[in-house]
Amino acid sequence: MSAKVNAALPLEYQTEQNRMNILGFWIFLGAEIVLFATLFGVYGVLGERYAGGPAQKDIFVVKDVMIQTFLLLTSSFTMGISIYEMRRSNIKGMLMWLVFTLLLGGGFLFMEVREFMHYVHEGATMQTSAFLSSFFVLLGTHGLHVTIGIGWAILLMIQIFQRGLTPVTARKTFIFGLYWHFLDVVWIFIFTFVYLAGLVM
């Protein structure tokens, strides 16, 4: 059964095994939503307990947050284009847009590390207050996901170079795409409920 190929579908959906892998990854993303929900819940409860330390308004830099958001949004778009090129069997275009995606993701990470260093320099560390503990755990978990994603995609590109575009490498790339878009979804909620909400308060 698993070897049955339906050539009418995009490459990544062509075998039963691939469809199961993709569905399985969607279920993993469901669990990831709940993981981030617990961290948002903690931040929602503790986000206003400053213990004499700085509040959101004192440390957030609007311009830097907008740049980070723009980088990640754009990388989600370029990831989509990469999958689009994959479905046109344009392996060169697919890899090119994947490289753009990783560069934008790397830029985002650079900005985030710089932001964290700036906070620590200002005396806003993880130990300062419950607000900052929950803030760093939520943002750090997201940043860790981005870091892992970049490593994952580099390994994936090596495999595409070695094996070319097959139903297996196409499925792996599609699943990585799901992961990357998901990280952008999480960031939208961080941007809205941590940064914007923090600056409105």
Add this chain to the structure above:
Amino acid sequence: MDNHSKVFPISHVVGFFMSLVLTFGAAWIALQSSLSMKAVMWIIGTLAVVQAGIQLYMFMHMNEGDDKVTNNINILYSAFIAVVIVAGSIWVMTSGHSH
């Protein structure tokens, strides 16, 4: 297969443009408007959910393939659990139930 060989990825470009508008719109409403905190939170919260929908349906192809019903149930259920966890935690911890 036909719609996968189009030359221009129009839905991606539209999705990207919409997500930029929603993001900068939310930032403008939060930082520049003089609405009340509560109104701002409801508006930008709604914009975030709309934008998540754009990612899921336009970029992640959630409504595609044989498993689309399962995908939708899975994500909606996860979103429900997420709301229960976040809203429930804040409600229990801030409205006097912890005293």
